Amino acid sequence: MTAETDPERAGEGPATDAVGVVEREPDATDAGAPEASDPPEPSEPEGPRGTRIDDWWARQLAVPWKRTLWTWGGPLAVTLLAAVLRFWGLGHPHRIVFDETYYVKDGWTLWHNGYESAWPEGSDAAFARGDTLSFLQDPAYVVHPPLGKWLIGLGMAAFGAGDAFWWRATTALAGTIAVFLVTLVGRRLLGTTIAGVIVGLLFAIDGNAIVMSRVALLDNWVMLFGLVGFWFVLLDRDRSRRLLEARVDADRAAGAEPHYGPALWNRPWVLAAGVAFGAMCAVKWSGIWFLAAFGLYLVAVDAFARRRAGLPFWISGAILKQAPVTFVLLVPIAFAVYLASWTGWLVTDGGYYRHWADDPVNAWTGAFAWVPTALQSLWHYHQAAYSFHLGVHSEHPWASNPLTWLVMGRPTNMYYRDVPCGTDSCAESIMGIGNPLIWWGGALAVLYLVYRLVRRREWQVGIILLGLAAGYLPWLGYLDRTVFQFYSIAFQPYLVLALGFVIARILGRPTDLTWRRERGLAVVAVFLFWTVCVSAFFLPLWTAMPIWPEFRTLHFWLPSWG
Structure with a gap:
């Protein structure tokens, strides 16, 4: 069995921190590693490799306490930033807004x-x-x-x-926790802490994520529980593979040649995923798509794990033996959680x-x-x-077509009020406009990931796209319904992960040629700088700061935003 024929193996390789040394969680794989399925690449010319930044960073992470500080301090730092952006001035406006x-x-x-x-x-x-x-x-x-x-x-x-602060406090907390979780998911999928921190930063400073954390709607909870379930599925993927291989090896050591493989009941992360997806359904019914998508994903992952273990009837074993067990572990607990919510x-x-x-x-x-x-x-x-x-077909001035969600065709204006501003009149508003650099860059990244999935069949790419599809594609079946752009928060973590995947590729590795490495670092640094600047520019529209109407109009980069 080769990586070329096994999508579960494609993409596996040593993971290195984007600016220095090997830095990976157990069984994490590097989204930037060359795959065995790739055609042989021409040998690179000799020359200096890495940069002085890489050398300095490697020395820092060689010290155990500094490495631990970075491993957890980086994710906590972007989480703290997210908390400030979500809780600062949360009680304003002190009035019921939108839904x-x-x-x-x-x-x-x-x-x-x-x-x-x-x-x-x-x-x-x-x-x-x-x-x-x-x-x-x-x-x-x-x-x-x-x-x-x-x-x-x-x-x-x-x-x-x-106090309006307490109307919205738990929703803001959910959005803050989601940033920390996105950072951990990014690190596990992309293989490095720096990649995870970048993903967390993008999610922390995006306008759609900020607004949905500062207004007490249901969709932030849909996003959080879906992301928690996604995380548990990731944890089960590594654990169940090791458990399967250990059971198969034990059978062979005992002189028995397994054909279908065992049925694994000891999968606590599947139970935990069932709880999370059940809670997601108990907030909005759209959670059923995540439950179905990742239930099928667990079956597919099990099939590939059995093939890698050398089991001759790996498809039959996955479908006839393990799939019913996975169903029992996942679906009844989800239903029980849903029913308990009533x-x-x-x-x-x-x-x-x-x-x-x-x-x-x-x-x-x-x-x-x-x-x-x-x-x-x-x-x-x-x-x-x-x-x-x-039957929801009523006209609404801020309704949007799901086909335009990835490019933010019609963001939702949730609040607007004219307020005195000295001798002039200012405007306060809350608009669910995401950071255009993040959203438009993320949309392009999704197209690249689709190509890369077809070309290389990397499991990291597949699971990111699956999360995006579970949160987005079902809405394409309801194009005639009254729906809103802010529903996209359910799949935004996976859009940001897709962008983070591309950023990790651009960053490259410390072993790249110096000129190539320097170019990658410069491109990413410039992109992140302007992304932060754009978020600062849009912040008044996300937090109901009073601004002059002319300045507010400068934020409408597309005619449909006004």
């Missing part, structure tokens, strides 16, 4: 009544003034599962709803449709008559909500 009118108030009533409750007319302004207990006992009809709203309400339940609705009496099946006219008959009426009512609720989702 916070649903999720903030729903989260608050969940903690009081156990179900989402209705509010009287004018409740948004009253809530901001401190009248937070004017909700009714009547249920509100909502079309998203409860978990995200429980989490949004957590900050208010702990510290009160009188506990408040199930154990109280006031929720919408809560007693629908108590009416004999509505109750099920026949083979399913034994199902408790509460679960029958819950099923009816889901049917009604699904019909609602299919």
